[in-house]
Amino acid sequence: MKADLLIKNATQLITVKSDKPKIRRKMRELGIINNGSVAVRNNRIFRVDKKINIDAKKSIDASNKIVMPGFVDCHTHLVFSGSRENELKMKLEGKTYLEILESGGGIYSTVNRTREADVKELVALGLSRLDGMLLNGTTTVEAKSGYGLNTKDEIKCLKVINELDKKHVIDVVPTFLGAHAIPSEFKSNPDKYVNLIISDMLPRIGSLAEFCDVFCEKNVFTIEQAKKILNEGKKFGLIPKMHADELYCTGGAELASETGCISADHLLRASDKGIKKMAKKGVIGVLLPGTSFTTMEKYADARKYINYGLAVALASDFNPNCWVNNMGFIIALACYNMKMTPAEAISASTINAAFAINREKEIGSLEVGKKADIIILNVPNYESIPYKLGMGIVDTVIKNGRVVVENGKIV
Numbered sequence: 001m002k003a004d005l006l007i008k009n010a011t012q013l014i015t016v017k018s019d020k021p022k023i024r025r026k027m028r029e030l031g032i033i034n035n036g037s038v039a040v041r042n043n044r045i046f047r048v049d050k051k052i053n054i055d056a057k058k059s060i061d062a063s064n065k066i067v068m069p070g071f072v073d074c075h076t077h078l079v080f081s082g083s084r085e086n087e088l089k090m091k092l093e094g095k096t097y098l099e100i101l102e103s104g105g106g107i108y109s110t111v112n113r114t115r116e117a118d119v120k121e122l123v124a125l126g127l128s129r130l131d132g133m134l135l136n137g138t139t140t141v142e143a144k145s146g147y148g149l150n151t152k153d154e155i156k157c158l159k160v161i162n163e164l165d166k167k168h169v170i171d172v173v174p175t176f177l178g179a180h181a182i183p184s185e186f187k188s189n190p191d192k193y194v195n196l197i198i199s200d201m202l203p204r205i206g207s208l209a210e211f212c213d214v215f216c217e218k219n220v221f222t223i224e225q226a227k228k229i230l231n232e233g234k235k236f237g238l239i240p241k242m243h244a245d246e247l248y249c250t251g252g253a254e255l256a257s258e259t260g261c262i263s264a265d266h267l268l269r270a271s272d273k274g275i276k277k278m279a280k281k282g283v284i285g286v287l288l289p290g291t292s293f294t295t296m297e298k299y300a301d302a303r304k305y306i307n308y309g310l311a312v313a314l315a316s317d318f319n320p321n322c323w324v325n326n327m328g329f330i331i332a333l334a335c336y337n338m339k340m341t342p343a344e345a346i347s348a349s350t351i352n353a354a355f356a357i358n359r360e361k362e363i364g365s366l367e368v369g370k371k372a373d374i375i376i377l378n379v380p381n382y383e384s385i386p387y388k389l390g391m392g393i394v395d396t397v398i399k400n401g402r403v404v405v406e407n408g409k410i411v
């Protein structure tokens with residue numbers, strides 16, 4: 001029996017092996033094999049061991065490097081046109097996200113640009129953003145719609161996301177987020193927009209999305225509206241997800257547990273009761289420290305949540321208000337600002353993130369039978385990931401068993 005690819009002599013082979021979302025102390029167990037090897041056959045992981053005696057068509061020596069599963073970026077707003085670097089000055093003057101939003105900036109300027117853009121432009125933008133993510137070791141990305149905010153443009157954005165999945169080596173997992181903001185034309189009657197989502201958008205989505213997400217927040221979508229949309233989405237086979245308790249505590253974490261959400265994301269201001277409820281129901285808590293960093297907001301209390309038994313995942317939240325495509329940087333923010341240990345942050349960016357997007361059987365760890373999504377980093381140990389800040393430590397990326405990044409360059 002011959003392998004297609006053999007990676008050997010990894011100083012640390014970080015398997016992150018687990019068949020359940022990692023919680024509490026398990027988040028610190030990375031299943032490390034020192035001087036480890038991994039063999040790939042037919043795009044899948046074929047063997048994981050210290051030494052593998054097998055002939056291989058291609059072999060990579062990973063001495064002085066670490067080998068681990070590709071990062072799973074389980075919360076992004078990948079598809080939009082335009083950029084908003086002009087808002088930094090407003091933020092520095094102390095304007096809040098909601099104040100910038102109310103002054104017609106923020107998300108509305110992105111919605112206008114995205115509505116004007118055609119599929120071709122959005123696909124081209126998405127492909128180049130995905131290249132940037134791949135170079136930083138991300139091999140699977142969840143991507144939300146949500147800058148169309150009408151039936152035509154929400155469907156357009158979901159089509160773009162599906163197109164990106166076909167065209168790029170990164171797997172792109174689609175989420176419908178028609179409930180991202182109340183479009184300005186519905187400002188005086190938000191319920192009318194909720195009805196549009198329910199009666200016009202959801203029936204037309206079909207297989208264009210796997211998840212239905214709602215930005216549940218004060219002055220955006222209320223708990224009642226979120227509940228209605230998520231329950232209606234379930235009728236169309238969409239798994240519920242939520243943006244919950246980011247700016248105000250509105251009971252989002254509680255609703256996520258009650259509606260059977262696969263994840264609730266942000267959670268900066270979630271109640272203790274809500275977090276405990278999520279932990280009990282196995283809802284993944286996706287924390288987004290990049291957003292806290294760019295909005296100069298507080299950070300979610302990861303230490304407390306982990307103590308409560310919440311399975312914590314991390315994601316970039318890539319969007320025009322948080323332009324970050326580097327999960328290594330997100331891991332650093334999680335360590336320095338949320339006091340997660342490097343091992344916890346790695347579990348959160350791989351296996352737990354895979355659970356947050358229903359991909360745990362395929363990706364998120366180096367285990368026999370899973371997709372061969374593997375990265376080789378130019379550092380001798382995993383603690384160096386948050387330590388070497390923004391250093392471009394990704395040497396090789398293997399996606400579906402194929403080398404797609406070599407010496408830090410796309411091949």
Ligand SMILES: [Zn+2]
Nearest residue numbers: 075077243317
């Ligand atoms: Zn988001």
